Amino acid sequence: MKKNIILLMFVFLLSGCILVPVDLPTPQLPSQTSPVSTYVPTEVLKFTRTPEGQVPPTVTPLFTPTAQSTFTSQPTPSITPTIKPTFSITPQFSATPFPFEIQVGTPVFIKNFSHPSAGCNWMGVAGQVFAEDGKPLLNKVVLVQGKINGATFENVGITGVPEADIYGPGGFEIKISDQVLASQNLLAIQIFNLEGISISEKVFFDTLEDCEKNLIIINFKLKD
DSSP states (O other): OOHHHHHHHHHHHHHHTSSSOOOOOOOOOOOOOOOOOOOSSSSSOHHHHHHHHOOOOOOOSSOOOOOOOOOOOOOOOOOOOOHHHHHOOOOOOOOSOOOOOEEEOOOOEEOOSSTTTTTOOOOOEEEEETTTTSOOOOEEEEEEEEETTTTEEEEEEEEEOGGGGGGOEEEEEEEEEOOOOOEEEEEEEEEEEETTTBOOOOOEEEEOOOTTTEEEOOOOEOOO
């Protein structure tokens, strides 16, 4: 009898541990045939390329380009070379004796060596002006005037010009003619300072119709 009671109790306890199934809602999987939600834009933005240099009609430009100012270059002023000044000598009266005189031994008639290509188509006078110590002087005005071949002649030179360096430091040169001509005491040479005051007396000289003597050398020196 006791065994039956124990068996019944065991059966009762065992029955209390049995899980009773509960009906839970079964999850519904989406049907493969259900429509998939998609986003359809209500307006499609269209980008239209505007040709270069034009502004789209619906856009107000922030900056309106203005025409560039035109710059007109000024012409570069041309430099006009300085013309060698022409001296117009107006002899001034000198109360004192002339300080310069012709150098002893001149004039000398020699062949033109400064313009060898000219040959007989050149005749002139050249030389130097010396101080008392024999030093050549610069910036003395040399005037040659008179008549040659029936025409009045007047020309001026300056001592120390580079073109006359061939005659020595402080040299001068004055062309008389494009040909050799003979004359006697028709031309005179005289020295002036830059103020136009004569510092030597007039010295008359001859010219020769000789191609070997178409350069006349005349020097002046300060009186002792």
